[in-house]
Amino acid sequence: MNKLTSGLLGVWIGGMIAATAQAQAPVATNSTDIYRKMQKLEVLGTVLYFAAHPDDENTKLLAYLAKEKQYKTGYLSLTRGDGGQNLIGNEQGVELGLIRTQELLAARRIDGAEQMFSSAYDFGFSKNSEEALSIWNHDKILSDAVWIIRYYQPDVIITRFPGDARAGHGHHAASAILANEAFTAAADSTRFPEQLKNGLTIWQAKRILWNTFNFGGNNTTSEDQLKIDVGVYNPMLGEGYGEIASESRSQHKSQGFGVAKQRGQSFEYFTTTGGKAPSKELLDEVNTTWSRIKGGEKILPQVTKLVKEYSFERPENSINQLIALHKTISALPATTPYRKQKLDEVEKLIVDCSGLFAEAVTGTGYAVKGQPLKITITANKRNEIPVVLKQVSLNNEWDTVLNSSLAKNLNFSFPYTLQVPVTESVSQPYWLAKPMNKGSFEIGNQQNLAQPENAPAYSAVFTIQIKDLEIKVARPLRYKFTDAVKGEIYEPVTVIEPITVSVAPAATLLNVQPGNEKTAQPVVEVQFKSYVTAEKLPVKIQLLQQDKVLYSKDSAISVAAGNTYTIPVALKDVSEYQQVSGIHAAIVVVQQGKTYTYTQYLRHIAYDHIPDVNYFSESTMKVVSPEIKTVGKKIGYIPGAGDKVPPALEQMGYAVTLLNEADITPANLKQFDAVITGIRAYNVNDFLEYKYATLMQYIQEGGNLIVQYCTNTGIGPVKAKMAPYPLQITNKRVTDENAAVKILLPQHPALNYPNKITAADFEGWIQERSIYHADQLDVHYETLFAMADKNEPETNGSLVIAPYGKGNFVYTGIVFFRELPAAVPGAFRLMANLIALPKH
Known part of the structure; x- marks a missing residue:
């Protein structure tokens, strides 16, 4: 019997542990961290921040709410950012959404907030809320928002944007519209009544506010609005919230959002859009102490005494008080608000104070269905507190009864081999498990909305006993290895x-x-x-x-x-x-x-x-069956932020050479029929500033330089001169992939040689037509197309060409980086014509 056959006879191990899958080294909790967690036990307030995309969140405000006020703080991003551009690689669509999901989770680990998503898909830039709500399916995403509010039970909801054109993006405005509708609908038992099962109840937040802003040339703040200084310094953290926020925001690396640390006073402004307006604080008239719940009067003095008597040198001295507090909270009715949250917080504090380290690791990142997986279980109790490791179970199926008293600071380890069941489900992100709609994912049960990502494929549960309290400590099974440069690395385990x-x-x-x-x-x-x-x-x-x-x-x-x-x-x-x-x-x-x-x-x-x-x-x-005529064979390609255009060019029969800084010399460029720059090349390559003269010489001597889109913003400035004559890069774009394209110069070589370009070549396009158009054009430029989104004036900057010497300069905002990998015939034909532009 071969190994595959024997593997297919595996045994089923089912069930899942709802734990956060974090693929970084275990967090070291110090004495100050423990003290701040104890302080958080005193706070029973909850805030939900509401916007459309990864990067929309106000990280400074989130950090202030989560770490200064110590409220339970969540960020609901309606989408995962699938439709944006990628500054660090060539991933697009759902792959970019996967990256940005993890970037948001990395940000939340820094600023202390929690992360949530709806099932909405980021289908790309949208110019109005009507389009966004139509493509998303208004009622479906509203239902998601209502479910999350009923689940999370925020006292206050905050939106990043207004529900009108000032939001600057259709998704932004739509997020505010949905948030305000959900604020009311969540408290109405006749709205989405199917949700009122399995413990969910209607929920009325105290108020909903708009976090007004002053950016992008649009100042929506005023001194008559509620104003809060969120730039305060926290000596226990050793940082102000501007510093923490910059670290958090800098996790959005795929968008190039690295920012400098900010220190000093920083005000945020708010205007009320629903509920009773606050006068001094966001949670005015919201009771954030234990007295808000029945039975809480017994808990408040225990928590106060716990914090007051905490020893920074001996955190374990607090364990008796924590166990007593755990018993008091456990005695509350199961339906009591905050009961589960605070029990979880107390149990984590007990583990932290005991100095317990526990992990389950394996030497491979993949659990292969039907095959064995070798696992190492380790526990280490690093202070004098008596801890008994009663048993360890894996996904609540396999378990080992141990009843072992852990010695101080000695590793208690043992191996286990798991036979991965043939019937196990592969580790597919839950929002990708089913075919998606144009504007949303099919996530199955709405309860998935409670988790920003899948629970880990396998979790080890350590049952420990401290004094007379038994606690279950869940640890995700992780792939652990040592990199010669980076050191010890932890990564997820994926079932395949x-x-x-x-x-x-x-x-x-x-x-x-x-x-x-x-x-x-x-x-x-x-x-x-x-x-x-x-x-x-x-x-x-x-x-x-x-x-x-x-x-x-x-x-x-x-x-x-x-x-x-x-x-x-x-x-x-x-x-x-x-x-x-x-x-x-x-x-x-x-x-x-x-x-x-x-x-x-x-x-x-x-x-x-x-x-x-x-x-x-x-x-x-x-x-692709339509005829595609090509002229020329050799292409030089200067990579930018990352795209999949070079393989598409090779499919057309071109020999493509990727060019780095040293390759861009007059002698080397002479061999190429055209030189093409990747998307955002002039945003990410400083060296192009020094290669300007070389590239202009290449054009003058008869070459064709084709520059794909660049951005010209504070986030992604153009770092080098690119064109022989003046032009400006704007944020004008045509987002409707089916928008009519008017041919302005029907006799131009770019539309006739070697392929005749007609309206048929713009059929079957995906996501959009063009982005970051050129404008303020010098008289030397020729504009080939005019196009527009509905109810907007036409723009002709999607493709501009200027003869220069014997050759040609081309700037194109046309999204070849999307259309060529999607095998759109017309995009191949138009690109072939640009490469074949004739010498003068």
């Missing part, structure tokens, strides 16, 4: 299939002229990676369109764990391939009468500032 499958290339162009060997005999490569070892495994290799089998071949393959294999299939052997819109692969394995079909590939995203991200998707090759 034993085989992952993909196809390459992402697009096949069937009719490139003059063509080359690659396009004349197109091949689809079935690539699969094995995470198991097996000899002569009988498989069926298939290519499909949706569920329709276009190609099938029986084979027997020997595989080794960790290896990737490629099987080329001539596209001519795939039935109906010229008519299909997408082809994906499947590896079918039959073992002991059971059939296992593998169709997804594993995408791994790694950046130093966030935990590694893994998700599963179906790899699809798109087939």
